[in-house]
Structures are given as structure tokens and as C-alpha cells.
Amino acid sequence: xxxxxxxxxxxxxILFAIGSFGxxxxxxxxxxxxxxxxxxxxxxxxxxxxxxxxxDLGAQGSVIALMVMxxxxxxxxxxxxxxxxxxxxxxxxxxDEYDAMKQ
Amino acid sequence: MVRRLIPIILGLxxxxxxxxxxxxxIVFLGQDxxxxxxxxxxxxxxxxxxxxxxxxxxxxxxxxxIVCFGALAGIYxxxxxxLIAAAQVIVYIGAISxxxxxxxxxxxxxxxxxxxxxxxxxxxAAIASVVIAVVIAxxxxxxxxxxxxxxxxxxxxxMSQLLxxxxxxxxxxxxxxxxxxxxxxxxxxxxxxGGPS
Numbered sequence: 060x061x062x063x064x065x066x067x068x069x070x071x072x073i074l075f076a077i078g079s080f081g082x083x084x085x086x087x088x089x090x091x092x093x094x095x096x097x098x099x100x101x102x103x104x105x106x107x108x109x110x111x112x113x114x115d116l117g118a119q120g121s122v123i124a125l126m127v128m129x130x131x132x133x134x135x136x137x138x139x140x141x142x143x144x145x146x147x148x149x150x151x152x153x154x155d156e157y158d159a160m161k162q
Numbered sequence: 163m164v165r166r167l168i169p170i171i172l173g174l175x176x177x178x179x180x181x182x183x184x185x186x187x188i189v190f191l192g193q194d195x196x197x198x199x200x201x202x203x204x205x206x207x208x209x210x211x212x213x214x215x216x217x218x219x220x221x222x223x224x225x226x227x228i229v230c231f232g233a234l235a236g237i238y239x240x241x242x243x244x245l246i247a248a249a250q251v252i253v254y255i256g257a258i259s260x261x262x263x264x265x266x267x268x269x270x271x272x273x274x275x276x277x278x279x280x281x282x283x284x285x286x287a288a289i290a291s292v293v294i295a296v297v298i299a300x301x302x303x304x305x306x307x308x309x310x311x312x313x314x315x316x317x318x319x320x321m322s323q324l325l326x327x328x329x330x331x332x333x334x335x336x337x338x339x340x341x342x343x344x345x346x347x348x349x350x351x352x353x354x355x356g357g358p359s
Binding site: 067075079090107128131133140141142144147155 | 196197199200204207208211212214215220223224227230231234237238240241242243245246249250253254257258261262265266268269270278279280281283284286287288290291292294295298299302303307308309310311312313314315316317320321323324325329332333336339340342343344346347348349350351353
């Protein structure tokens with residue numbers, strides 16, 4: 060089982076689906092950011108799996124996965140800073156109470 | 163109190179069941195260690211991932227996320243990419259998890275309604291994500307990837323050659339992006355003089 064590409068890809072797909080559920084369903088903004096991290100990890104797993112199983116790719120899969128990690132770190136930094144800035148004004152981390160643009 | 167423990171008990175039960183199945187696979191069915199480790203890490207990853215999106219207490223969600231990332235690092239090792247596994251441990255477990263836990267502790271309020279964890283659209287979201295998982299699995303099963311029969315172990319030396327020769331421009335751009343993100347994060351989270359609290 061650990062020698063087939065399909066197993067890793069299905070695993071990555073399941074992780075991505077879990078992350079998308081969390082992003083759509085949670086109320087807390089930080090929970091939504093954690094779900095985005097789960098989705099990015101699922102994509103990263105699929106990239107590394109392709110790099111490990113397709114000989115033409117060689118080491119490119121790992122290099123691209125490192126780039127994705129760096130961009131994910133940047134995204135987490137800016138996203139959490141935005142959440143903290145909103146929290147300072149609205150005093151709540153729940154996204155359904157961020158309705159200033161609806162009023 | 164008992165109801166709060168239900169997700170944890172379910173997760174531990176899932177982990178125990180899959181570990182038992184892996185042990186049975188090794189001892190009785192003669193599978194090798196790679197498969198058993200793959201199953202254990204996969205079950206840990208999916209179980210703790212489900213705990214991340216379903217648990218009530220958000221601190222525990224963050225801790226379950228660390229477990230999920232650790233299991234994923236183990237899967238990278240099985241895949242033969244040890245440098246990616248090391249980067250996963252350093253970047254995700256070391257940096258991003260700590261950042262998220264700090265943000266959780268900065269934004270937790272005691273009077274926040276803790277019983278409403280999900281939006282009203284939770285059931286359609288669950289259906290949609292199950293559909294996503296099924297569609298991805300079906301399309302993976304239906305596609306011929308033209309893959310090698312064996313895993314190719316990624317040599318760290320070849321990878322670093324590639325990173326610093328062919329991919330040197332994206333590498334530098336990523337470093338500029340990280341610098342911009344650091345400055346932007348400091349600017350956004352900075353307390354304005356005279357602003358609210």
C-alpha cells in the first residue's frame with residue numbers, strides 16, 4: 060500500500076476535504092486559518108508524492124513543496140495579523156459577527 | 163463534561179483500532195513495516211485532522227493540528243523525502259503552530275458563546291466536502307499516472323543543486339515575499355496610538 064501513488068493521493072484528497080469542511084463550517088476565524096493550513100498540507104503531500112513516484116520530475120517535487128511551505132508561512136503570518144487587528148476593533152473572533160460591510 | 167470527551171475518545175479509539183489492524187497485518191498477514199507505518203501515520207493524520215475541525219475547545223484544535231502535522235512529516239519520511247520532513251517539523255510544528263497558538267491565546271474571550279462552534283451551513287459544508295473527497299478519489303482511481311513501480315528516493319544533494327541553480331529566482335522571490343509578510347504582519351497587528359485599547 061505504501062508503494063502506490065494512488066494511496067498517497069487519496070490521503071492528500073481526504074486531508075484537503077477535511078480542511079475545506081473546516082473552512083466552510085467553523086465560526087472562529089483562527090479555526091478557519093487552521094483549516095487552510097490543513098488544505099495546504101494536503102496539496103503539499105500530493106506534490107511530494109508525485110515527485111517521489113514519477114521519475115521525470117526528479118527532485119522538482121521537493122523543491123516546489125519547499126516553496127509552498129514558505130508561501131504558507133507568509134500567508135499564516137499575514138492572516139493571523141489581520142485576525143488580531145479585527146479582534147482589536149470588534150472584540151470577537153467569530154466571523155459571523157464581522158458584518159460591518161453589510162450594514 | 164462527558165460530552166466534551168466524546169471526540170477525544172472517538173479519536174483515540176480510531177487510532178487504537180488502526181494500530182491494531184496494522185499489528186495484525188504485520189504479524190499474521192506478513193506485510194512489511196513500511197505499509198504498517200503508512201497506515202498508522204495515515205490514520206493518525208486523518209483522525210487528528212478530523213479533531214481539528216470538530217473539537218469545541220480551540221486550544222485543543224491547535225494541539226491536534228500539531229499531531230496532524232507530525233504524522234504528515236512521518237509520511238514524508240516514508241515517501242523518501244527526509245528534507246521535506248525536516249522542513250515540515252521546523253516550519254509547521256515549530257513556527258506556524260506556535261504562531262497560531264499565540265493568536266488563539268490573544269483572541270480568546272471567556273464570554274464568547276462556546277457552544278456554537280459551527281455555522282448554520284455546517285451540514286451542507288459536510289456534504290460538500292464528502293463530495294469533494296469522493297470526486298478526488300474517483301478521479302485518482304480513474305487516471306493512469308504513468309508512475310514508476312517503486313518510489314524514487316529524492317537525494318538531498320540533487321535537490322539542493324536544483325534549488326540553487328534552476329530554481330534560484332523563485333528562491334529569491336520567496337525570500338522577498340517572506341520579508342514583505344513579516345513587515346506586513348507587524349504593520350497590521352501594530353497597536354495604533356490613540357486607537358481602541
